[in-house]
Amino acid sequence: MEVTQSNFVNVLPEIEEAIKNCTFISIDCELTGLKTALNHINAFDTPKKFYEKVLNDCKEFLLIQYGLSFFRYEKKNDVFKHKSYNFYIFRKPVKKFLEDQRFMCQTSSIDFLINEGFNFNKLFKEGVSYLNNVEEDSYRANLEEFQRKLKESSISRTNSNDIIPIPDEHKEFIEEIIQKIKDFINSDDTEMEIPRCNGFLRRLIYQTCHQNFSDMVTLETRLQNKDRILFAMKCKTAQEKEDIMEKKMQDMLNTFENSIGFSKVIKKIIESEKIIVGHNMLLDFLHTIHKFVTPLPENYCDFKECASSLFPRVLDTKYISSTEPFKGLVNSTVLGQLLELVSEKPFEMPRYEVEDGCLSYNINDDKQHEAGYDSFITGLILISLWKYLGSKKNLSNGNIFDNLGHKLFDPYLNKIYLMYLTDNQYLNLSGEDLNPSRDHVFHLVFPKQWTTNNIVQLFSPFGAVYIAWISEVSAFVGLMKKDQAAVALKTLSQSDTYSIMTFAKHQAISAGLRPIAPSPLKKRKSNEGQVPNKKRRTDSFDGSSFSASKRSISPIEEAPEEVEENKSNKKNVFEEAEWN
């Protein structure tokens, strides 16, 4: 079901009911952009670094569509009942009470969405509002302050300090208006439009009217066709005035309630402590917290604490399907393709049907990349993976899908997939992140003219390398043959052309734990004695992220030629990676 501001209030109760009754909730979001031009992820970033880099993106881009699917396992019929909602999310400006928001868009994201049929007119016209706790507090404080003043101002009067002398060139105009108001007072009319004029003249009219007719006439500025127009009205009785004031106050409160909007849904979900499921959900998850709950903390540990206290049970189907036992079973973890894969053997999709009398999606709807549809198929993928895990243990559906069955997901719980990284596959919300050995990784500084080819040649005696560019003159280089690390470092340390150091040392320097030498090239020699020689793990090189080389002007995508081309091109790393 599509939800906009026109039906949000009516739909809210049934959503609250669905939250209460469901087995899990799957989500998906559409954003105005994924990443700012800065902050490129490096393949050897840690989860902490990753978080710090995407944090800013979450602040600048908007979340504009939210898909929620509720899956409820009905044991007696052995079926998953589902219902889905697709929310348009946009906060209109609320003058005086909320800051006029600025937000960022990424052209490729906008282009992607419009090609998928996203309706931006509906978004901007009918989007459901939202406030995080800071915005809500600020709004409430501003509103209370305003109402207090409004009440005061209906009693108190202006003092003479405010009187602006009427400039000579405007005296005639103001006198004309005074005459018009006098005529109006003597007429039977209840209101009169005052000739259009600029803000300064309107200010003078207010002042003059107040001096001369304060008990007989009140003025009001109205917007008509974008023009501000003054109206004079005969004064009301005290009771009438009070009623008008009362209604004004109530209207303001209603606008405030409406502004909280979608945040109410997220609050209910948090209260429910239900399992939240997403696919490659990191950005969705971060935006959910930042936009609807509370601004994301700068500190990574604070974030983990905050996130896991809000959402104690999170599952990411991209992470699950990328790890054992699914890794070898699926050739693609792209959402749509993964759905196809888990709908076929060796998987077995559990029965599912739309909740009685509800709207939801059909698997054949051509609505991929609509948030509601994507949340729906994410839920389907989860139940198929779930069933697979249970079947391996010879559990009946009833035992798989009731609460006990949840333990099947324990190895995957609260692990959120991280794109682009070579050896840190997830961010662990409720525990320590991975800390893979980087003994086979080097930090290399080299001349600007160098290309991929130079680096490949340099390391060729030690086998293939994985190059993760940092800048035009630096990169991390990972050896495919990890046991070659010590000999490679020793051999390559003798050069004035480039500088090489271990990953560990570079991290220590970056963190300020070691003094930074004036120049890596000069520093090199004194470091030779410090080659670390820790025991090496024999993990095979992670094939799923084989290339971090730059691909900007590469003629044939993914063709072998591309690799060759890349050698002479340095551009942004990962700029064109998929984000599915």
Add this chain to the structure above:
Amino acid sequence: MEVTQSNFVNVLPEIEEAIKNCTFISIDCELTGLKTALNHINAFDTPKKFYEKVLNDCKEFLLIQYGLSFFRYEKKNDVFKHKSYNFYIFRKPVKKFLEDQRFMCQTSSIDFLINEGFNFNKLFKEGVSYLNNVEEDSYRANLEEFQRKLKESSISRTNSNDIIPIPDEHKEFIEEIIQKIKDFINSDDTEMEIPRCNGFLRRLIYQTCHQNFSDMVTLETRLQNKDRILFAMKCKTAQEKEDIMEKKMQDMLNTFENSIGFSKVIKKIIESEKIIVGHNMLLDFLHTIHKFVTPLPENYCDFKECASSLFPRVLDTKYISSTEPFKGLVNSTVLGQLLELVSEKPFEMPRYEVEDGCLSYNINDDKQHEAGYDSFITGLILISLWKYLGSKKNLSNGNIFDNLGHKLFDPYLNKIYLMYLTDNQYLNLSGEDLNPSRDHVFHLVFPKQWTTNNIVQLFSPFGAVYIAWISEVSAFVGLMKKDQAAVALKTLSQSDTYSIMTFAKHQAISAGLRPIAPSPLKKRKSNEGQVPNKKRRTDSFDGSSFSASKRSISPIEEAPEEVEENKSNKKNVFEEAEWN
């Protein structure tokens, strides 16, 4: 006429014709935002400072609609013929050749546009592209480089460095694919879809295919429903291959040409040296240069030189109507209201009609704030103001509107209206800016608790003041009674609560011409001897910008109460000013 990418190429020739034949061109633009949250204009900013503050806004926001109206005076029938175009402007991403753009939106601007019926779906789907010179050069260079490599790669072959060892877990899958390709080669099919898989596997397939079938099969990745799918095709003859390459090259060139898009129109306008007319046109003018011609210079003098060499004749109807002899004749310079005013006595609207066989607007169209309509009524306002100037000199229409008549606009030429400023009404593109006396203006530093009221009270012995807030603890304060400046400074210098200095001194300190004292409060006393005492002009206080006080939580807009409210509120200055 509405112009999108679907009719742009067809419409271009008639626009070029119109540029050549017109008497003047009026313009109007719609933007995704007017100002970033930073950089508030202060009422005492200079034009230079104003430029520096809005420069960044022009880089961050997009121009999304461009209205162009061509007015051609036909002497024999004494009539202005007009035609108008309304362009949707949006540049889609062009992978590999152009940077994926990020842009800013201001919520209130988006809300304003959607309420006026702006069609964002049409914008994003069918907008006409554009490139400034830097973007065009970069695109061209990337394109040439790419084409060079494409040609090379069709000859050269990959070397063994690129070979990635196939991980054990993928060996079975790759062998399966090899068998499929073998079957395909032996079949009559011309192409075959390869089972969907992730990027890494596609890369392995490319490599394997190249090793085994390089002369029999070529691979191609296609986007289908957002998935990347590999297709194998039987190899073509050398001639066929060359033809395919030739077509590819031509397609790329066409895409490049299309990307230049609307910039071609602006280039033609620049070449024509025709008069450009806008209403409150500063931002439109800056965006026009930045988006379609060349990035705006950081330096203000460079900007003036650049702007006046590109557009030697510019007229701003907001500036013209705000100055003599029009100032006393019009009560509002807001676009729509101004049109009404100049359509009535003492003005006389010259005859105008739509160019034969062309589309344009009617004055009764309810399309205000559509760029094309606004450019049309801006043109109408100009011809009415023009007629008025000529009539005062008893000139016939023929003499007014032919080329000689242009001299009537000489006092207004190249002066662009500046909003918000108290005494700098315009930016002079082709000469020195105004340098009004600021001897009656002081820079005041005070405690955070201070409100407007404190400042008003402080200066009350010297008459009314104009307060232009800089921050929570500082403001410029202008005396209404300019002759009180010296005595005010002398009297008010004795305090430990606040610090006061002349405007001139503050400017000198800001520009680094004087050392900044450790604290204004401590510095105060030593400055007393330096009170400047230049001769004072007796300009009357400019009523048109009477208030720079902050209006954030003010219950009744423009009511006298508002001023009172403001005294206890400090928030952004000018946040809600009109921009018409």
